[in-house]
Amino acid sequence: MTDMNDEQLQRMLEEGAPIPPDSEELQAYKMLFNALQQPLSVHVPNRFASRVSMRIQAKRERVSNLRFYLLIAAIIFCSAAVTAGMLLAFAPATAVSILGVIIAKKWLFIFSAGALTAIQLADKWLLKKTTAKLMDEY
Amino acid sequence: MFNEQEDIPKILKGDLAVFELLVKQYERLVFTVVSRMLNQQEDIEDVCQEVFIKVHRSLRSFKFASKLSTWIARIAYLSSINYLKKYKRFNTAFPPEDLEQLHFTEENPETAALSKDASAYINRLMNELPAVYRTVLTLYHLQEFSYQEIAAITGMPEGTVKSYLFRARKMMKEKLVAYLKKEIV
Known part of the structure; x- marks a missing residue:
């Protein structure tokens, strides 16, 4: 059989058109088309939709928490900037002495900030791990 | 719904x-x-x-x-x-255009037992096709998407979709004819 004949046979089967008397080739094509139309045995896990929904919910909460922490950080930063500005404007001596304390204890401030960030990150990591485990069990 | x-x-x-x-x-x-x-x-x-x-x-x-x-x-x-x-x-090293050069697993007692009927044999052939061909065949025959829709899904030109479908079916049909001849003998 030529390619043209294959093309015609395939088109006829696709269109469900009247087909010529059975040949070996046609028989094979019919068998092939029937097999290709058989539903695939796919395994959709139980509660798949709920699991997807839980993951989206968990992500939403993480984003919402992140926004909250960023807002808090922005408020603290702005308050510190405003306070520093006011001190510099109205009480420069006090501002200089506070700056001196900050510089003297800089490692304490840096360490505290680092520790707080590390605790937050560890908490987030544990929460993510626990949520994933819970979702697997669910 | x-x-x-x-x-x-x-x-x-x-x-x-x-x-x-x-x-x-x-x-x-x-x-x-x-x-x-x-x-x-x-x-x-x-x-x-x-x-x-x-x-x-x-x-x-x-x-x-x-x-x-x-x-x-x-x-x-x-x-x-x-x-x-x-x-x-x-497999980017194996361009899907080279379907004719695809080597299928040789028939052995294990594979013969697995494909003891034509339908199982077709499934085995299907599983050995490159992923893109498998997808195009599935979308067309099983999910009943049109050529245009398959082109939109895969990002391939409509002509390529038709050509992939034609070549995959022709190649599978040839394998199936050979398999059926062997079965009858």
């Missing part, structure tokens, strides 16, 4: 219960597309979850220009390809 026009705006307003309806409506389609591309059940489930998370994230960009099923199938197809590329299982 999920109604695209009525339910998508509800999802966009944050209704996760309605989104679950969408997942239930299209989970078989997504699992079918992804299963045709990947083999491990665990990988399949992970990718399917990612597909629906992407659907949820991108739903705002769905403009009803195509059927929702076509749009979701495209996300499933691209996610599977990305997954295969990420884990270097996507």
